[in-house]
Amino acid sequence: MKLSRRTSWFLTAFGVWSMIIWTTFVKNLWKDSGGQAFTNGDHAQPTAFFWVHLLLAVTSFVLGIGIGAIGIRGLRATRRTPAVD
Numbered sequence: 001m002k003l004s005r006r007t008s009w010f011l012t013a014f015g016v017w018s019m020i021i022w023t024t025f026v027k028n029l030w031k032d033s034g035g036q037a038f039t040n041g042d043h044a045q046p047t048a049f050f051w052v053h054l055l056l057a058v059t060s061f062v063l064g065i066g067i068g069a070i071g072i073r074g075l076r077a078t079r080r081t082p083a084v085d
Helices: 005-030 046-081
Strands: none
Touching: 005 046
């Protein structure tokens, strides 16, 4: 399957965006001071809220890497293909 240059750029941008957003989310989850992520603010006692959201973030991060990789492969393929006049 061939991807257009526009689609490849979109997928690549989505992958980068996903990595930035979910990395920031995990950092904010770790710094949680509201008591939802950790019992009594103790990092040794994560709650179910923490584990569910960490799993969500890791899954989304991995999918973002995969989507970005597809976009990069599409960009490389369009560069190798000679332009048709």
